[in-house]
Amino acid sequence: xxxxxxxxxxxxxxxxxxxxxDQIIPSDWLKRVERTGFGAGLFSQWREDPDFVLHRxxxxxxLLAGKDFGTGSSREHAVWALQDHGFRAVISPRFADIxxxxxxxGGLLPVQLPEDVVERLMAxxxxxxxxxxxxxxxxxxxxxGDVVAPFALDDFTRWRLxxxxxxxxxxLRHEPDIAAYEQRRPAFLPTTR
Amino acid sequence: xxxxxxxxxxxxxxxxxxxGEPDLLYIDLHLVHEVTSPQAFDGLRLAGxxxxxxxxxxATEDHNVPTDALVISDPVSRTQVETLRRNCEEFGVRxxxxxxxxxxxxxxxxxxxxxxxxxxxxxxxDSHTSTHGAFGALxxxxxxxxxxxxxxxxxxxxxxxxxxxVTVEGALQPGVSAKDLVLALIxxxxxxxxxxxxxxxxxxAVRALSMEARMTVCNMSIEWGAxxxxxxxxxxxxxxxxxxxxxxxxxxxxxxVAHWDSLRTDDDxxxxxxxxxxxxxxxxxxxxxxxxxxxxxxxxxxxDPQALPAGTERxxxxxxxxxxxxxxxTPMREVAVDTVFLGSCTNGRMEDLRAAADVVRGRRVAxxxxxxxxxxxxxxxxxxxxxxxxxxxxxxxxxxxNAGCSMCLGMNPDTLAPGERSASTSNRNFEGRQGRxxxxxxxxxxxxxxxxxxxxxxxxxxxxxxxTLQEA
Numbered sequence: 001x002x003x004x005x006x007x008x009x010x011x012x013x014x015x016x017x018x019x020x021x022d023q024i025i026p027s028d029w030l031k032r033v034e035r036t037g038f039g040a041g042l043f044s045q046w047r048e049d050p051d052f053v054l055h056r057x058x059x060x061x062x063l064l065a066g067k068d069f070g071t072g073s074s075r076e077h078a079v080w081a082l083q084d085h086g087f088r089a090v091i092s093p094r095f096a097d098i099x100x101x102x103x104x105x106g107g108l109l110p111v112q113l114p115e116d117v118v119e120r121l122m123a124x125x126x127x128x129x130x131x132x133x134x135x136x137x138x139x140x141x142x143x144x145g146d147v148v149a150p151f152a153l154d155d156f157t158r159w160r161l162x163x164x165x166x167x168x169x170x171x172l173r174h175e176p177d178i179a180a181y182e183q184r185r186p187a188f189l190p191t192t193r
Numbered sequence: 194x195x196x197x198x199x200x201x202x203x204x205x206x207x208x209x210x211x212x213g214e215p216d217l218l219y220i221d222l223h224l225v226h227e228v229t230s231p232q233a234f235d236g237l238r239l240a241g242x243x244x245x246x247x248x249x250x251x252a253t254e255d256h257n258v259p260t261d262a263l264v265i266s267d268p269v270s271r272t273q274v275e276t277l278r279r280n281c282e283e284f285g286v287r288x289x290x291x292x293x294x295x296x297x298x299x300x301x302x303x304x305x306x307x308x309x310x311x312x313x314x315x316x317x318x319d320s321h322t323s324t325h326g327a328f329g330a331l332x333x334x335x336x337x338x339x340x341x342x343x344x345x346x347x348x349x350x351x352x353x354x355x356x357x358x359v360t361v362e363g364a365l366q367p368g369v370s371a372k373d374l375v376l377a378l379i380x381x382x383x384x385x386x387x388x389x390x391x392x393x394x395x396x397x398a399v400r401a402l403s404m405e406a407r408m409t410v411c412n413m414s415i416e417w418g419a420x421x422x423x424x425x426x427x428x429x430x431x432x433x434x435x436x437x438x439x440x441x442x443x444x445x446x447x448x449x450v451a452h453w454d455s456l457r458t459d460d461d462x463x464x465x466x467x468x469x470x471x472x473x474x475x476x477x478x479x480x481x482x483x484x485x486x487x488x489x490x491x492x493x494x495x496x497d498p499q500a501l502p503a504g505t506e507r508x509x510x511x512x513x514x515x516x517x518x519x520x521x522x523t524p525m526r527e528v529a530v531d532t533v534f535l536g537s538c539t540n541g542r543m544e545d546l547r548a549a550a551d552v553v554r555g556r557r558v559a560x561x562x563x564x565x566x567x568x569x570x571x572x573x574x575x576x577x578x579x580x581x582x583x584x585x586x587x588x589x590x591x592x593x594x595n596a597g598c599s600m601c602l603g604m605n606p607d608t609l610a611p612g613e614r615s616a617s618t619s620n621r622n623f624e625g626r627q628g629r630x631x632x633x634x635x636x637x638x639x640x641x642x643x644x645x646x647x648x649x650x651x652x653x654x655x656x657x658x659x660x661t662l663q664e665a
Contacts, residue, residue, distance in 0.1 A: 031257065072415075102337075
């Protein structure tokens with residue numbers, strides 16, 4: 001995973017709530033067994049509309065979206081598609097839990113900001129597509145024009161993202177704890193054999 | 194202070210707790226399917242890692258499989274299924290493949306095998322893993338990175354979620370099902386209403402639900418944003434589990450029950466949030482829009498977006514109506530359908546099939562309607578055939594299929610054509626969910642069956658009227 005400290009880029013204002021993961025990456029794309037190449041499938045049905053907002057903001061790396069972004073399926077392919085398209089961060093008033101967790105695993109930063117702040121950012125980007133938006137993980141802050149908005153992220157996750165660390169490697173440092181736990185699991189628990 | 198059911202299960206699985214870090218939680222059961230696992234197995238190979246506990250891991254093939262043949266003709270789907278087979282072979286994971294008597298939708302086979310048990314932590318790379326919470330398990334969907342993490346370590350680093358109680362008081366009226374109850378709940382709380390919470394369903398109406406009905410309710414927890422849904426285990430749970438292939442036996446059964454009996458929320462425990470619902474006010478419920486929260490009672494009409502406050506909610510409703518090809522004010526009962534789908538991890542179990550069969554017995558599917566029944570597992574199919582249900586359905590004009598996810602999600606040959614409209618017992622009515630341009634109305638098995646016969650959205654009670662009118 002690439003480390004994330006701070007990122008500045010232009011943004012896409014996607015004025016839709018409940019953007020579910022079936023819209024982000026339709027299920028047909030989920031048949032692939034690779035981890036890359038999902039960018040072409042990003043919002044593929046909506047992109048058929050020549051007026052779809054993504055077309056008006058080429059090169060944007062920050063996605064501004066309405067409330068409840070990433071609802072539905074647990075498909076991490078949604079995160080891979082956004083990243084493959086070039087997005088580094090998504091800003092929304094609220095994220096679905098599994099999407100948020102998947103994004104944090106892969107280094108796509110999900111930034112939750114109050115609805116009125118997201119609205120101000122969207123209005124600024126709609127007025128001028130070249131408006132830069134900075135997502136500063138170190139300071140836990142989004143800055144754009146006169147908007148300076150703090151966001152919450154726990155210290156541990158922030159540290160892991162800034163170091164670009166692999167979760168599995170971190171957990172395996174605690175292998176003795178796992179082995180000890182396994183020794184005290186009750187005998188009645190099932191196996192799949 | 195007392196603890197909630199969710200907190201008790203959580204605490205019992207903490208491998209390691211450290212200030213300022215997520216808890217490291219042990220996972221008792223990891224269910225795997227072909228769609229969200231290939232990249233995880235690749236990750237293991239790249240890092241030279243093994244599956245830590247293949248004996249706590251179980252795989253099946255469900256999302257891609259055709260339900261009318263045992264051959265996958267789509268080469269991309271076939272590759273994905275073959276990849277799962279190779280991975281299970283290489284890493285020593287038990288697989289229930291297409292064609293096996295134990296194959297089925299991953300959330301149907303766990304309970305039927307008895308590997309889904311109270312107090313367990315259960316994960317799967319699938320959001321409807323919440324289904325297993327019906328047993329008092331802490332069960333939730335994960336992404337592929339987490340699938341790899343569980344394969345490698347049998348644990349997950351997780352921040353403890355908040356807790357919520359949904360108390361359903363009173364009793365459901367006859368003809369009203371668990372699906373109606375949960376659709377009505379989602380319409381009330383919204384698709385993000387449970388975000389960040391593990392929900393415990395409780396109250397008189399929940400206690401009265403059968404195990405399969407409880408699974409329907411917990412299955413849909415994710416549709417209102419909850420991390421997981423749980424129901425405390427009781428005699429109904431134990432009666433369902435006892436004798437299943439992987440349930441404890443003899444002295445171990447007694448030890449297990451003693452533990453399971455302790456899995457009740459303490460009287461003095463405090464939930465972070467509470468929602469109360471009156472079961473007796475729920476009537477058959479259907480969706481009109483493109484998310485599961487956009488629903489109304491079957492007796493109502495398509496809502497008017499202009500009645501909503503200006504802003505994203507109104508815009509979402511307008512866009513949903515345009516996509517669904519519906520006009521505000523149209524009575525839901527006048528919405529004609531092309532397809533009826535009975536199946537999925539929400540409503541593909543025995544009781545669902547029996548309830549639908551009771552409605553269609555001696556009746557015919559309306560002209561021009563394609564109706565299909567897809568049992569949730571091959572065991573459900575076998576049992577239904579032993580009860581003669583397949584003949585009830587085929588005599589009425591339904592197609593009778595093999596087990597799989599089928600038309601729930603458009604990853605296999607069972608899809609809607611653009612513009613086609615379905616009444617579906619599945620869990621998601623998102624744009625294109627059942628096929629590009631397809632229009633989905635989420636319904637209960639009873640409403641699905643009545644709709645197949647009527648040709649438009651209908652409840653069983655509507656049919657006797659219709660029949661009387663025709664005879665008159």
